[in-house]
Amino acid sequence: MTVGLAMLAVGAVLAASVGLALGAAKTTLPALVAFLGLGMLLGSDGPGGIAFDDAAVAREVGVVSLVAILYEGGLSTSWRRLRSVALPATLLSTVGVAVTAGVTGCFAHLLFDLSWAEAFLLGSVVASTDAAAVFATLRRTRLRRGLARTLEAESGGNDPVAIALTLGLIAWVERPTYGVGDLVLLLVKQIGIGLAVGIAIGALAMWVFARIPQTIASFVPVASAATAALAFGVADAAHGSGFLSVYLVGLAVGSTPSRYRGQLVTFHEGIAYVAQVALFIVLGLLVFPSELPHVAWSGIGLAAALMFVARPVAVWASTPFVGFSARERALLGWAGLRGGVPIVLGTFVLSSHLGSADTIFNAVFFVVLVSVVLQGTTLEWLANRLGLVGAAAPSQPPLTVSRAGVLDLEEFRVSSEHAIAGAAVRELGLPREALVAVVVRDDDAIPPRGSTRIEAGDVLFVLVPHGKRAEVEDVFERWRRRV
Numbered sequence: 001m002t003v004g005l006a007m008l009a010v011g012a013v014l015a016a017s018v019g020l021a022l023g024a025a026k027t028t029l030p031a032l033v034a035f036l037g038l039g040m041l042l043g044s045d046g047p048g049g050i051a052f053d054d055a056a057v058a059r060e061v062g063v064v065s066l067v068a069i070l071y072e073g074g075l076s077t078s079w080r081r082l083r084s085v086a087l088p089a090t091l092l093s094t095v096g097v098a099v100t101a102g103v104t105g106c107f108a109h110l111l112f113d114l115s116w117a118e119a120f121l122l123g124s125v126v127a128s129t130d131a132a133a134v135f136a137t138l139r140r141t142r143l144r145r146g147l148a149r150t151l152e153a154e155s156g157g158n159d160p161v162a163i164a165l166t167l168g169l170i171a172w173v174e175r176p177t178y179g180v181g182d183l184v185l186l187l188v189k190q191i192g193i194g195l196a197v198g199i200a201i202g203a204l205a206m207w208v209f210a211r212i213p214q215t216i217a218s219f220v221p222v223a224s225a226a227t228a229a230l231a232f233g234v235a236d237a238a239h240g241s242g243f244l245s246v247y248l249v250g251l252a253v254g255s256t257p258s259r260y261r262g263q264l265v266t267f268h269e270g271i272a273y274v275a276q277v278a279l280f281i282v283l284g285l286l287v288f289p290s291e292l293p294h295v296a297w298s299g300i301g302l303a304a305a306l307m308f309v310a311r312p313v314a315v316w317a318s319t320p321f322v323g324f325s326a327r328e329r330a331l332l333g334w335a336g337l338r339g340g341v342p343i344v345l346g347t348f349v350l351s352s353h354l355g356s357a358d359t360i361f362n363a364v365f366f367v368v369l370v371s372v373v374l375q376g377t378t379l380e381w382l383a384n385r386l387g388l389v390g391a392a393a394p395s396q397p398p399l400t401v402s403r404a405g406v407l408d409l410e411e412f413r414v415s416s417e418h419a420i421a422g423a424a425v426r427e428l429g430l431p432r433e434a435l436v437a438v439v440v441r442d443d444d445a446i447p448p449r450g451s452t453r454i455e456a457g458d459v460l461f462v463l464v465p466h467g468k469r470a471e472v473e474d475v476f477e478r479w480r481r482r483v
Contacts, residue, residue, distance in 0.1 A: 013038070017277040030376045032133055032339055033369065035277055039284015052285040055350035062344030065279035066159070067246050069340075071228040072272035073156055074250020076265055082153045082251070084477075085146060088322040089153030092332075095318035096154070097161040100336075101127040103310035104302070111298040111305075112363065118356045121169040125346055125360065126306060126367045128162035129155045130339030137337060137376050142389045145480060147328060151335055156251075159341055160241035164190040166345045170352050193240020198248030201231050205249055206256045220260045221267040224253065257469050262408070276340070283343045286350075287365055295359060299366025306367060307375060311336040327386045334382055338371040408464045409437065412476055416456035420479045426450035429475055431468050437461045 020034035042048030052058075082089070105123030109116055134155040138148050168183035205227050212220055231249035232242035254261070292299075312333035319329060346364040350357045383389045414421055420428060425436055425448045439446040440459040446452065454460070464472045 013042075013281060014274070014277065017281070030133070030137070030372050032276065032280055032376075033372050035280035036284045036287075036369070039281035040287055040289060041284075042281065043285045043287065043289075045289045050285060052282075053288075055286065055347045058282050058286045059344065059347040059351055061282045062279055062340065062347055065275035066243060066340065066344060067228060067232045068268070068275035069272050069279075070156055070159070070243055070247045071231075071250040072265075072268040073152065074247045074252075075224075075254040075268050077149075077152060077251065077254055079251050079255045082149055085150040085153055088319050088324065089150050089157060091318040091322065092150070092154040092315065093158035094161055096314040097127045097158050097165070099314040099317045100306070100310045101162075101165055103313055104306050107302055107305035107310070108363070111301050112295070112356075112359060114356055114359070115173075117169060117173045118354070118360070121166065121173060121349065122302075122360045122363060123310075124162060124165035124169050125349065125364055126302075126338055126342045127165065128158040128341050128345075129336050130341040130368075133337040133339030133372055133376065134335075137379060142380065143331075143335075143383050144388050147331060147335075147383075147388060150332065156247040157244065160190050160194055160244040161187065162341065162345065163241065163243065163348075166348055170349065170354070173354055174352065189239060190241040191244060193238050194235045194242065194244035195240075195248070197235040197238065197240055198231060198245035198252075201227070201234065201245065202249045202252030206252050209253055209256045209258050209260065212258075212260065214259075217260065217263075220263060224264050224268065225271075227253065279340045279344075283340065283347075286347070287362075291358065292362055292365070295362045296366065299363045300370060302363055303367045303370035306338075307334070307336075307371065327388060331379075331383055331386055331388050334375060335379055336371075337375050337379075338368045340368075342368055408469065410462045410464050410469075410472065410476075412460045412462060412479065414454055414456055414458045414460065414479075418456075418480055420454050421456045423454050424450065425452045425454065428454075429478065430462065431471050431475070433468050434462055434464045434472050437463045 016038060017035060020038060021031045024031040024034050040046055042050050044051045044053075101120060101123040103123070104126060105116075105120035108114060108122040109119035112119070112122070114122065129151070134151050138151065143151075164187040165183070168178070168186045171178045172183065208223070209220075212223065227249060228246055231246040234242075235245035236242035253264070258264075312330070315329050315333040315336075319332070324332070342364050343361075346361040349360050354360075380389065425439075428436070430436070436448045438461045439448050439452060439454070440461070441455065441457065462472065
């Protein structure tokens with residue numbers, strides 16, 4: 001294939017993905033499923049006829065794509081947003097993953113012709129929630145912020161545990177002498193090194209991005225991409241979890257008061273979108289529909305066991321003392337979306353050439369498909385039924401409004417359950433340097449006075465100096481407290 005034909009093919013696929021995303025936005029079909037379907041149509045069993053069965057290449061594409069997705073997920077949030085849910089998210093990312101893998105492995109042993117070690121390997125592959133699926137779903141839902149942030153932090157933090165379990169269990173199947181001690185050591189090493197590298201590079205990145213001069217502003221996205229690559233590469237070279245490291249560094253950069261944050265979020269959102277397209281299309285190419293029927297019912301049964309038994313049990317087992325109500329635990333149990341991460345881990349199994357590799361990969365495909373379609377489309381409906389929906393839409397990156405780039409325009413949507421509903425502007429408690437620029441009520445823009453009353457449904461636009469963003473975010477947290 002010539003360079004021109006290759007560019008034509010890439011452009012056509014990307015254009016088709018944009019059309020699919022637009023169509024998915026007008027329906028309840030998740031865009032990730034549409035991308036996966038496009039990959040299957042392009043494959044050797046579809047009209048595209050592209051012969052692709054290289055699990056190693058698919059694994060590398062998946063790893064690079066997940067790095068981009070995780071970094072963007074961390075960058076789009078901040079430590080201040082997640083610190084209040086750090087404990088439950090950590091428990092779900094560790095204890096929850098282990099319990100999910102164990103319970104799912106028991107069902108896999110019953111449903112498939114797998115040994116116990118292979119069954120627990122399958123359980124480990126599907127044990128982690130997926131950052132791409134979770135971030136994409138949360139952007140179009142209105143879950144209460146505490147629950148949404150718990151799911152965000154969990155999806156960014158549980159991949160290292162699932163990867164370590166998967167690698168350890170592959171070694172266990174291949175080498176009978178590999179024991180529980182080796183598995184625990186691998187898990188501790190992956191998380192420990194990933195955590196140390198992420199904290200170190202994150203601290204350095206915060207120092208650098210807070211001081212980048214305006215004269216090289218056009219190179220800031222390049223510096224950010226280099227930071228993400230270094231975060232993953234250094235941790236991986238040290239045999240730690242590069243995924244944990246890159247997510248932590250993304251969090252650090254996203255938490256840094258910088259005039260470039262909005263620019264970086266927009267840039268990396270585009271990169272993450274391309275990464276999702278590449279990830280799911282390549283994985284779709286790797287799936288052969290002709291091989292799926294013989295594992296279809298068992299795969300659907302495993303998906304049902306994971307959604308209705310393993311995930312709820314894991315949530316209740318890992319969050320008994322962290323303050324969640326029964327309704328909130330029920331929603332967290334249903335919100336464990338599977339996506340690209342389990343399929344990428346499935347390529348790890350395919351690359352190992354285990355005898356059961358094809359069965360495990362095809363089972364993972366059904367788990368992901370059922371999870372994204374069923375859970376992704378019903379999450380907000382269930383949240384509504386449980387009374388766990390907030391009025392605020394997912395926040396957008398701040399808009400830089402001054403020529404010097406020293407002020408951000410932050411948006412805050414007021415719901416009836418927020419503490420500031422009914423309060424006067426003078427009672428909002430903003431820092432002296434920040435001010436409410438305008439209040440949007442229905443279709444009217446209201447210039448605020450000190451006596452202006454805030455009503456449920458109002459949208460406040462607040463001018464914030466860069467140096468006060470962290471302080472204003474704390475004020476926003478107080479505003480969101482229930483009355």
